Amino acid sequence: MFRIAALVTAVVILAGASPSPAAAGDKTITVFAAASMKNALDEIDAAYTAKTGVKFSVSYAASSVLARQIEQGAPADIFVSADTDWMDYAIARKTINESTRVNLLGNSIVLIAPKDSKVDSVTIAEGFDLAKLAGDGRIATGDVKSVPVGKYAKAALEKLGAWQAAEPKFAMAESVRGALTLVARGEAVLGIVYATDAKVEPGVKIVGTFPADSHPAIIYPVAATTTAKGESSDYLAFLRSTAAKTILEKYGFKFLISPTT
Known part of the structure; x- marks a missing residue:
């Protein structure tokens, strides 16, 4: 009887220690983005976190560095490149889900x-x-x-x-x-x-x-990686939204697509 009671007590304790639904639902999106995106993307990510609770881990560097890191297996969900060449490079190496690619921004x-x-x-x-x-x-x-x-x-x-x-x-x-x-x-x-x-x-x-x-047109493509988590698709949709457009244009970027609502 003592063993059974102890087992029941242990199960109750473990159940109480398990994560709450909110904690279990905590999500993080890992973004690899061109260094020039930092200020604007930090603000966009903060807005998205406030809206959804999703958090971000962001690495900013030259697009060349990021594309090669993804190729070498670095965990990333989203890649934002400052030119089409490095996005093409990543696609050629099968690290990017090409169907998610959008040529989102322009610059000078x-x-x-x-x-x-x-x-x-x-x-x-x-x-x-x-x-x-x-x-x-x-x-x-x-x-x-x-x-x-x-x-x-x-x-x-x-x-x-x-x-x-x-x-x-x-x-x-x-x-x-x-x-x-x-x-x-x-x-x-x-x-x-x-x-x-x-x-x-x-x-x-x-x-x-x-x-x-x-010079060649300055185009920033964005896409999900082939290993991207499911919630990345909603984030990509947010990057195409009017809310994101407002932030990006405030920092001087040119929005190259018709924004979604």
Whole structure:
């Protein structure tokens, strides 16, 4: 009898210790997103958490780094790339659920300088001399071989005839936010970043905007990974919503699709 009573007591204790329905329902979505998305996506995620209770684990880095991490098996539910090349790379390696892909956002690239720089307004057009403008200083951008902002920057400078002379002056950063920091700290006299990054950094100012036709269109695709949790589909739907559009446009992104309600 004692053994039976003890067993019943143990079962009751274990039942009382089991998670409540609310705790059992706690969910987390893991997002791998381009570094330039940080401020806007943090606000979007906070709004989504307030609405649904779903929490987020977010890694921000260059799209190239994130795509390779996903390829190597890093656990991620959502991938937001700053260019189509790295999303295509991930799709080719079967790590992305291609049917969920949406080319969601657009952006532009700008020339920045430290806030107190004497450089003020630069006309960026064919033949402009970026090397001369930088003088003895460095020019920061993302690695032109892999980081999307660097690839866009190099393409624009090649088309405008400014790359060859300016190339030796470049300081290549591991992400667009790294390049932004170099300029904000005065470690680079100029930088090429997205307009959205310049908008959120008080230590820099925009001194020129690259013509849209000087580089490939800047497109941010978003998609679920092939290992994404089920709740990721609702989050992707939220990214396409009017609520998300309002936040993204506040930070300077261009919404490329018709928003859902």
